[in-house]
Amino acid sequence: MASATNDPAPKAPIKRVAVGRRTLLGVTALGALGVVFGSSVQNFLGKAFGSGLGGLLPGGDRFRIYSITGAYPKIADRDYRLKVSGLVERPRTFTLEDLKAMPPTSFVKAFQCVTGWRVPEVHWAGVRLSDILDSVGVKPEAVALKFESYDRADTESLTIDQAHLPDVIVAYSMLGAPVTTEHGGPVRLYVAPMFGYKSLKWLSAIRVVNAVEPGFWEENGYPVNGWLDGTTGPANPDPSLT
Ligand SMILES: Nc1nc2c(c(=O)[nH]1)N[C@H]1C(S)=C(S)[C@@H](COP(=O)(O)O)O[C@H]1N2
Numbered sequence: 108m109a110s111a112t113n114d115p116a117p118k119a120p121i122k123r124v125a126v127g128r129r130t131l132l133g134v135t136a137l138g139a140l141g142v143v144f145g146s147s148v149q150n151f152l153g154k155a156f157g158s159g160l161g162g163l164l165p166g167g168d169r170f171r172i173y174s175i176t177g178a179y180p181k182i183a184d185r186d187y188r189l190k191v192s193g194l195v196e197r198p199r200t201f202t203l204e205d206l207k208a209m210p211p212t213s214f215v216k217a218f219q220c221v222t223g224w225r226v227p228e229v230h231w232a233g234v235r236l237s238d239i240l241d242s243v244g245v246k247p248e249a250v251a252l253k254f255e256s257y258d259r260a261d262t263e264s265l266t267i268d269q270a271h272l273p274d275v276i277v278a279y280s281m282l283g284a285p286v287t288t289e290h291g292g293p294v295r296l297y298v299a300p301m302f303g304y305k306s307l308k309w310l311s312a313i314r315v316v317n318a319v320e321p322g323f324w325e326e327n328g329y330p331v332n333g334w335l336d337g338t339t340g341p342a343n344p345d346p347s348l349t
């Protein structure tokens with residue numbers, strides 16, 4: 108059985124709604140923010156982690172599946188394209204094969220949503236964002252990146268410096284397997300040092316731009332710099348969430 112609920116994003120920067128951990132809001136002014144708790148996902152995680160999985164318990168170490176639109180864009184591997192454009196020397200559209208032909212990066216890191224859930228020791232693999240930027244040649248006047256999704260709804264941003272961190276990757280593997288449709292496959296962003304909302308799913312395009320353009324979640328009150336570590340930036344948009 109799958110049921111849908113909503114990510115408690117503050118509705119607007121001005122009129123901030125105080126939302127406690129795991130509090131569920133109704134439909135926001137922006138429309139339904141879909142979160143699906145799928146039994147198939149639980150089964151998958153059960154397989155991935157084995158019998159020691161606390162994630163099968165409600166609220167335990169498991170992913171909640173989020174989609175602003177309440178649906179998942181289904182993209183076949185052979186149809187996948189990542190368009191990199193803007194302030195670059197050599198604009199390029201990458202296929203999944205192109206990405207897999209680049210030097211791979213893999214590591215094990217936690218995934219953490221601002222709303223309080225966290226999944227430790229997730230196996231990730233993909234290409235460093237910095238390798239992609241190097242291959243297209245970022246122009247000197249570039250300041251930031253704007254990320255777009257196949258869902259035509261979510262967007263994200265990073266500064267050029269943030270994009271060069273070694274644990275910021277364009278991921279094609281997650282939980283030790285190809286990124287599933289639910290989790291943003293075939294390719295999602297994974298920004299390890301920041302909260303989960305920065306890790307845009309169904310990544311379709313990267314535009315190199317001359318100013319930070321806040322993304323969907325930031326327009327709705329989350330910090331543009333979503334650092335997990337509160338000492339380097341605001342760690343949480345809402346003190347009641349900590
Ligand atoms: N395209 C898209 N990407 C997204 C989201 C979304 O709704 N749409 N939600 C974000 C949030 S708030 C979180 S916590 C993570 C959740 O990742 P998951 O659905 O794989 O658990 O995806 C992020 N990336």
Ligand SMILES: [Mo]
Pocket residue numbers: 114173219220221222303304
């Ligand atoms: Mo999130």
